[in-house]
Amino acid sequence: MTDLDLYGDTETAAEVDPLAAKMPEVLRLATALAEQMLASQIMGRAISGEQFTALVSAARLLQDNNVPWPPLVQEVVHELAERMNAVGSEPDGAAG
Template sequence: MRAGDERLEKLAEIAGLATAVADRIFEQQEAGTPIPPELFRMFVRAAQMLLDNELPWPPAVERLVLEFAKRIEGIEPASQDSNVVHLIWPRGNP
């Protein structure tokens, strides 16, 4: 396998992972379950890796990024000890 093919294969896996994580976050949000910070960080890292490699986001990833952007618009910067995930999706506020 050529290095370029291997790189594209790994990026395709990352896109699949980002989609699966986005779907899981949407499921948890719809159920009113807090989103674990580790899951949120995993999503952000995968989305950033796709962006850094100039690959388009899969539809679920783009939808979640846009949802996060809408929810954090106008929120004051969080203090160091706050949980960003709860600021984005507070309980009882789907």
């Protein structure tokens, strides 16, 4: 294999799936956001809707590209899902 073949294959792979090259940055940002959200929870501060949406969107993007979630992202997403399920299962007076 020549150097030209090697470089050509690399360029072709990047052109075929340019999103794959961005996954490490998505992982880094999702982990940083999960850290912020966990810190907010520990300090008793509310998590904004924008933070929640951003983390869920990043998690879906990773999942859609077969990239495993970082452990902290998984922990925060599952904790938020459990809280939402608990709130959703409580009577809110609106049903009826």
